[in-house]
Amino acid sequence: MKKSGVPVLLGIIFLVLTGVQGIPIMKNRRCLCIEINQEKIQSQSLIDLQQFAPSPSCEKTEIIATLKNGDQTCLNPDLPDVKxxxxDWEKQVSQKKKQKKGRKHQKIKKDEKVRKSERPHQKKTT
Structure with missing residues (x-):
């Protein structure tokens, strides 16, 4: 190979490798919701409610509700009832988190009281 061909070949290899690094790899190239449920859903019938923001794999906001019977359904994020x-769901979840924090705090205080009472009393020696 001629001396002038080596830099050209290296330049091509460099450009190819740079191009390969810039390609994003997407495992899921589509939206999760194919059909959207237009019916009103009661909060009492929910186990979980998840909201997915727009992303490179899906350009729209998706809301997926998991019902007590195990079914999952997609909701229209533009409907006032869904908003x-x-x-309501976010309030409910935040209240549950506060209750759990309160229980943990109470449990810690209770454990501290038990530990203090278990300590043997020591006599002062002078």
Whole structure:
């Protein structure tokens, strides 16, 4: 190979490798919701409610509700009922988190009291 061919070949290899690094790899190239449920869903019938923001793999906001019977359904994020359901769900979840924190705090205090009472009393020696 001629001396002038080596830099050209190295330049081509460099450009190819640079191009390969810039290609994003997407495992899931589609939206999760194919069909959207237009019916109103009661918050009492929910186990979980998840919201997925737009991403490179899906350009729209998706809301997936998991019902007590195990079914999953996609909700229209633009409907006022769904927006209200999301707000109610977020309040409910935040209240549960606060209750769990309160229980942990109470449990810690209770454990501290038990530990203090288990300590043997020591006599002062002077």
């Amino acid at each position: 209200k359901l999301m707000k």
